[in-house]
Amino acid sequence: MTDTFDFDALRAEEFGRLDAAGIAYLDYTAAGLHGASQARDHADRLARGVFGNPHSEHQASRDSATAQAAARAATLAYFDADPAVYDVIFTANATAALKLVAESYPFALRRGLALTADNHNSVNGVGEYARRAGAPVAVLPLDPELRLDRGGERLRAAVLAHGPGLFAFPQQSNFSGVRHDLVLVDIAQALGCEVMIDAASAGPYGGLSLRRHPAEFVACSFYKLFGLPTGVGALIAKRSALARLRRPWFAGGAVDFVSIAHGRHALKAGREGFEDGTPNFLALTAVDGGFAFLERIPQAALRARIQALTAYVLERMTATRHAGGAPLTRLYGPRDLEARGGTVAFNLLRPDGGVIPYGEVERRARDHGVAIRGGCFCNPGAAEAAFGLDRPEAARCLDQLDGRFSVEAFRTCLDGLGEGAAVGALRLSVGAPTTFGDLDRALALIETYVEG
Numbered sequence: 098m099t100d101t102f103d104f105d106a107l108r109a110e111e112f113g114r115l116d117a118a119g120i121a122y123l124d125y126t127a128a129g130l131h132g133a134s135q136a137r138d139h140a141d142r143l144a145r146g147v148f149g150n151p152h153s154e155h156q157a158s159r160d161s162a163t164a165q166a167a168a169r170a171a172t173l174a175y176f177d178a179d180p181a182v183y184d185v186i187f188t189a190n191a192t193a194a195l196k197l198v199a200e201s202y203p204f205a206l207r208r209g210l211a212l213t214a215d216n217h218n219s220v221n222g223v224g225e226y227a228r229r230a231g232a233p234v235a236v237l238p239l240d241p242e243l244r245l246d247r248g249g250e251r252l253r254a255a256v257l258a259h260g261p262g263l264f265a266f267p268q269q270s271n272f273s274g275v276r277h278d279l280v281l282v283d284i285a286q287a288l289g290c291e292v293m294i295d296a297a298s299a300g301p302y303g304g305l306s307l308r309r310h311p312a313e314f315v316a317c318s319f320y321k322l323f324g325l326p327t328g329v330g331a332l333i334a335k336r337s338a339l340a341r342l343r344r345p346w347f348a349g350g351a352v353d354f355v356s357i358a359h360g361r362h363a364l365k366a367g368r369e370g371f372e373d374g375t376p377n378f379l380a381l382t383a384v385d386g387g388f389a390f391l392e393r394i395p396q397a398a399l400r401a402r403i404q405a406l407t408a409y410v411l412e413r414m415t416a417t418r419h420a421g422g423a424p425l426t427r428l429y430g431p432r433d434l435e436a437r438g439g440t441v442a443f444n445l446l447r448p449d450g451g452v453i454p455y456g457e458v459e460r461r462a463r464d465h466g467v468a469i470r471g472g473c474f475c476n477p478g479a480a481e482a483a484f485g486l487d488r489p490e491a492a493r494c495l496d497q498l499d500g501r502f503s504v505e506a507f508r509t510c511l512d513g514l515g516e517g518a519a520v521g522a523l524r525l526s527v528g529a530p531t532t533f534g535d536l537d538r539a540l541a542l543i544e545t546y547v548e549g
């Protein structure tokens with residue numbers, strides 16, 4: 098399947114700067130990279146075009162509006178969303194898209210939030226709006242492979258106990274790479290819930306058809322999909338679901354009418370009532386070009402390539418051992434390729450099984466030109482499940498450190514309890530430009546920790 102597309106030619110033509118800079122970039126879950134032609138085409142568009150504030154009515158303003166309409170159409174097409182049913186609200190990033198729903202959702206005593214334990218903090222934070230409204234918050238736990246543990250069953254129990262509300266989950270976990278079964282959308286909606294999918298870390302390999310799984314809300318950031326532009330994300334929302342939200346404020350661009358003398362305002366209807374202020378109209382002119390760039394790579398070929406790269410790194414990491422036979426790596430998340438993307442979380446171990454602090458590995462990786470991520474990746478629920486920090490011992494440490502928390506103090510406390518737990522991991526993630534050579538460089542770095 099991979100030979101239907103020449104990924105080596107793509108790397109040479111569009112991402113040669115990685116080789117020129119000597120960087121093995123393996124952080125695609127944090128940010129995708131733009132192809133050189135994307136940057137050239139966008140620079141050319143800006144050099145030739147005259148783009149004005151889209152809130153005016155002159156030609157330069159209309160040209161911005163036309164570019165935005167193209168960006169909207171491309172976004173709807175990518176998520177296979179019927180334009181009669183869905184609209185696209187441009188935001189600063191996925192976080193801002195999620196917050197639009199969080200602050201406007203009619204949370205109440207029997208209309209709460211249910212969420213999987215592996216959400217990014219930009220979704221976990223939605224719980225604060227729910228709690229402020231006195232609404233229940235239910236968290237669906239993970240199994241030892243960091244997949245959802247009987248998600249449908251537990252969601253049913255939560256709805257039975259607290260009533261239906263908003264159900265939020267990531268299409269793909271940014272910690273473990275687990276891709277959740279989209280049948281969850283159908284299950285939640287059959288229970289009377291509305292569904293919000295965080296597609297920010299799902300990778301540019303699609304898989305979400307809103308015609309088949311018509312979630313009410315989907316959030317994304319464009320730089321994660323195709324690198325350029327940064328500073329723009331989107332909330333893809335059912336028009337009917339938008340009408341049920343209640344905005345807590347108004348802003349320039351989102352109102353039809355405001356009277357200061359009489360303290361009244363009227364929000365614009367639909368999408369326009371949610372787009373606060375002037376959109377990033379120059380960056381938005383890069384969005385349809387980004388999708389066009391993605392379309393050059395057949396989705397099936399990309400998925401097969403990501404699987405092949407992921408299989409290679411999982412296999413090699415599992416096989417690498419210290420001279421005495423002790424494992425060098427501890428992998429978190431699925432060991433197989435079933436329902437997972439190209440994100441791999443791990444720690445390195447000493448021969449006695451102790452965890453090598455992730456910050457130390459991160460530093461050495463940087464010195465070796467290997468770009469990987471360290472920490473919890475803003476996904477504390479998956480991290481707690483991975484590290485076993487959901488146990489009472491960890492709660493005791495948190496109580497002890499209340500008010501003077503630091504990661505170091507937390508680790509010291511856990512070590513004091515004889516836990517020896519990790520408090521952060523490393524994450525390697527692959528994308529369309531990744532070569533097996535990039536992975537070999539990461540594996541060579543990892544092997545510098547082999548002892549004996």
Ligand SMILES: Cc1ncc(COP(=O)(O)O)c(C=O)c1O
Nearest residue numbers: 190191192217219271297298318
């Ligand atoms: C799963 C997930 N959700 C949300 C976000 C937030 O995206 P942004 O920082 O672009 O708002 C991220 C970013 O890493 C993510 O991985």
